[in-house]
Amino acid sequence: MGTTQSGIHRGRLAPAEYETNFSDLHPRLDDHEALVAADRCYFCHDAPCMTACPTSIDIPLFIRQISTGNPIGSAKTIFDQNILGGMCARVCPTETLCEQACVRNTAEHRPVEIGRLQRYATDVAMTENKHFYERAARTGKAIAVVGAGPAGLAAAHRLAMNGHDVVVFDAREKAGGLNEYGIATYKAVDDFAQKEVDYVLAIGGIEVKNGLKLGRDFSLADLTANFDAVFLGMGLAGVNALRAEGETLPGVVDAVDFIAELRQAEDKAAIPVGRRVVVIGGGMTAVDAAVQAKLLGAEEVTICYRRGKEHMNASEFEQDLAASKGVMIRHWLQPKRVIAKDGHVAGIEVEYTEMRDGALTGTGETGVLAADQIFKAIGQTFEASGLGSLAMSGGRIVVDSEGRTSTANVWAGGDCVKAGEDLTVTSVAQGRDAADSINRMLAAGAQPAFAVA
Amino acid sequence: MADLRNNFVGIKSPNPFWLASAPPTDKAYNVERAFKAGWGGVVWKTLGEEGPPVVNVNGPRYGAIWGADRRLLGLNNIELITDRDLYTNLREMKQVKMNWPDRALIASIMVPCEEESWKAILPLVEETGADGIELNFGCPHGMSERGMGAAVGQVPEYIEMVVRWCKQYTRMPVITKLTPNITDIRKPARAAKAGGTDAVSLINTINSIVSVDLDNFAPNPTVGGKGTHGGYCGPAVKPIALNMVAEIARDPETYGMPISGIGGITTWRDAAEFLVLGSGNVQVCTAAMTYGFKIVQEMITGLSSWMDAKGHRDLDDICGRAVPNVTDWQYLNLNYIAKAKIDQDACIKCGRCHIACEDTSHQAITQFVNGVRHFEVMEDECVGCNLCVNVCPVENCITMVGLEPGVLDQRTGKPVDPNYANWTTHPNNPMAKQAAE
Numbered sequence: 032m033g034t035t036q037s038g039i040h041r042g043r044l045a046p047a048e049y050e051t052n053f054s055d056l057h058p059r060l061d062d063h064e065a066l067v068a069a070d071r072c073y074f075c076h077d078a079p080c081m082t083a084c085p086t087s088i089d090i091p092l093f094i095r096q097i098s099t100g101n102p103i104g105s106a107k108t109i110f111d112q113n114i115l116g117g118m119c120a121r122v123c124p125t126e127t128l129c130e131q132a133c134v135r136n137t138a139e140h141r142p143v144e145i146g147r148l149q150r151y152a153t154d155v156a157m158t159e160n161k162h163f164y165e166r167a168a169r170t171g172k173a174i175a176v177v178g179a180g181p182a183g184l185a186a187a188h189r190l191a192m193n194g195h196d197v198v199v200f201d202a203r204e205k206a207g208g209l210n211e212y213g214i215a216t217y218k219a220v221d222d223f224a225q226k227e228v229d230y231v232l233a234i235g236g237i238e239v240k241n242g243l244k245l246g247r248d249f250s251l252a253d254l255t256a257n258f259d260a261v262f263l264g265m266g267l268a269g270v271n272a273l274r275a276e277g278e279t280l281p282g283v284v285d286a287v288d289f290i291a292e293l294r295q296a297e298d299k300a301a302i303p304v305g306r307r308v309v310v311i312g313g314g315m316t317a318v319d320a321a322v323q324a325k326l327l328g329a330e331e332v333t334i335c336y337r338r339g340k341e342h343m344n345a346s347e348f349e350q351d352l353a354a355s356k357g358v359m360i361r362h363w364l365q366p367k368r369v370i371a372k373d374g375h376v377a378g379i380e381v382e383y384t385e386m387r388d389g390a391l392t393g394t395g396e397t398g399v400l401a402a403d404q405i406f407k408a409i410g411q412t413f414e415a416s417g418l419g420s421l422a423m424s425g426g427r428i429v430v431d432s433e434g435r436t437s438t439a440n441v442w443a444g445g446d447c448v449k450a451g452e453d454l455t456v457t458s459v460a461q462g463r464d465a466a467d468s469i470n471r472m473l474a475a476g477a478q479p480a481f482a483v484a
Numbered sequence: 485m486a487d488l489r490n491n492f493v494g495i496k497s498p499n500p501f502w503l504a505s506a507p508p509t510d511k512a513y514n515v516e517r518a519f520k521a522g523w524g525g526v527v528w529k530t531l532g533e534e535g536p537p538v539v540n541v542n543g544p545r546y547g548a549i550w551g552a553d554r555r556l557l558g559l560n561n562i563e564l565i566t567d568r569d570l571y572t573n574l575r576e577m578k579q580v581k582m583n584w585p586d587r588a589l590i591a592s593i594m595v596p597c598e599e600e601s602w603k604a605i606l607p608l609v610e611e612t613g614a615d616g617i618e619l620n621f622g623c624p625h626g627m628s629e630r631g632m633g634a635a636v637g638q639v640p641e642y643i644e645m646v647v648r649w650c651k652q653y654t655r656m657p658v659i660t661k662l663t664p665n666i667t668d669i670r671k672p673a674r675a676a677k678a679g680g681t682d683a684v685s686l687i688n689t690i691n692s693i694v695s696v697d698l699d700n701f702a703p704n705p706t707v708g709g710k711g712t713h714g715g716y717c718g719p720a721v722k723p724i725a726l727n728m729v730a731e732i733a734r735d736p737e738t739y740g741m742p743i744s745g746i747g748g749i750t751t752w753r754d755a756a757e758f759l760v761l762g763s764g765n766v767q768v769c770t771a772a773m774t775y776g777f778k779i780v781q782e783m784i785t786g787l788s789s790w791m792d793a794k795g796h797r798d799l800d801d802i803c804g805r806a807v808p809n810v811t812d813w814q815y816l817n818l819n820y821i822a823k824a825k826i827d828q829d830a831c832i833k834c835g836r837c838h839i840a841c842e843d844t845s846h847q848a849i850t851q852f853v854n855g856v857r858h859f860e861v862m863e864d865e866c867v868g869c870n871l872c873v874n875v876c877p878v879e880n881c882i883t884m885v886g887l888e889p890g891v892l893d894q895r896t897g898k899p900v901d902p903n904y905a906n907w908t909t910h911p912n913n914p915m916a917k918q919a920a921e
Contacts, residue, residue: 069552076836
């Protein structure tokens, strides 16, 4: 079974290998493992891990709850701050967030496994279908949320909790945003993203309308006219161009599309992959694409990044993961030209780069990497339309510290705003905080105009 | 190499590690294995009087508490004395002693508190060649309901009486095993001495309910829906045992009486602590029941290495060495002043010292200095209580540093007085003894 022939082919592996390759990267800790891992937490005062978490989860408390056999209480501690705590436990680059701040690093260079413990507690609660939140009395206010990704879902949940009626518009077939379409398969197995969407929506008061795209099916003005407030969390739909000759050749693929296709595929063997694959980029998307290409049976996978290792957006952990799967990461190489043979990709010409006078510059030295397939993973762009006169900066929506945009009654958060890191957890924090801001605004408006003494 | 040979009330063994009277010493099979592993002696599981043996429950006999990784911290049991026939035990004891003449073999005995009962069993035991007897006045469960074990150990007059009978009816050395389930351990120890005992051993297990089954609302171990208090032992009881050993070791009335130390001994270090607090040797049970007999090898080599490192040649060099330094609170030097000091290089910034001091003690440790997370002792607030040292997860990160005489104590604003002064002479003490004019 399987094939190593050149070109882009499906079924490179034996059927059983696909299942192994795309199984859970870090299986859930069992009860005893969780107790042992939890025991390593020192229950720090004003804990650095908590400060490092964009959603400020009370990490020492939730871990202590695990250690006392109270995973349900632990899950509530997590969800209180981050209703998508289950996905964040799977995809957060914990090694640069909470686990980097863990004092155990100073003591013994090995942090408490905060991410895996969070996964444990949230899994227990979600498996037992424990719900912790009820809607407040209905306020009669209606809020539109654009985008059912991490920011939109977090905002919608918090708004529904406060008694508002929420309508979420999403351009794609399924809710979840990047959680559903943009994350490597082995990080969110068993349809977890959809289970989490169901878990979030179970609070009630949230209607999700799929297949409706801002700018195509409705405009921001439509929303502001019909809703008391609007939250924009539609992420980034565009992909940066390589700006290299031959970019449009068959075999040159957007990494995000490849990742999405793989996530949606019932049968991973049906996804074709090249024998030799080159991924252009240095972020999480590049690693997700490269690793999964390898897991699909590509013989040779190379990531080309135009700067040094220390500049890569992919975390150290992700880089190591790629290396462990046999992906070669090469630095200081930029794409110059896609080489075709018989109308198809045959390789890529790359040029060495260096920093010269503070600017990235090609050295003139070039080389050719053989490739049947090239993935573009050099960043995404905000494709904005239907936003009217909303203030933008650097191609993203401008917001203040509470997520308010330049337009009255319109908030925004997640990757489409220019603030914070482009992480799931950051988006959750921004969605949640914008919802709180919306709620404050609506509550203030609901109060009598003068005090009654 | 340090000489670990032990001579306890004339009973010789190659090392001071004996197995206590308990399930590990119930029969020849176990005891042979223990001797092969290197144990210096055993106290055979308690013999009862002739006749139908006692019966044990057929459900769970043990309960425990654990650390996070199921590390056993405390064990409790409701097992009774041997449930084997007296003569089977005696026959096996005799054979084992013949097989292992260099090891100590002690018979633990518990019979009704009547002279005839003791008079009857002692010759039978003596005939086995056992090196001595240990009187089980400690067992807190089951047997005590029948007027034996702790029921005797809790009444000093009974102790004295039984010890006297034993000294009268046997030539074997008598070790009186004491129960900790009393308010002042010195009372039964003095009674044993008055009766003529050669030594005491302590502690036996502590009355305990180890945990409660919250689904069935019954104590653990639960036998058919009900539970009873058991005897608590293992690492958790060591501090209680150490104190009781020290109390007897420094009591003028029992000073010098040999003590066999028992209670939670799990490592060589535990054993060394019992020895320096006045024990002539030690007995171990729970550690063996948790890890098997092999642990004695760690104890032997560990004790030996420590003694070599410190230049102690034999057990006489260390036994009782800490006893003179155990005193009453009233004699502690109130002019001694220490302050906590945090090693900033070792500090991992967990903040536990700060919150412990801030919430529960003397508000003497910073959390921020110039806006940066930084934990430092404020000497003008620190009373030297040592809580921060105890809650710090990093070894030797926080230490207590004694102030030299003459140095200013920033808390009181006074220099450290070089003179020793304790509560008995302190001006705030209404009972203070005035120095003679």
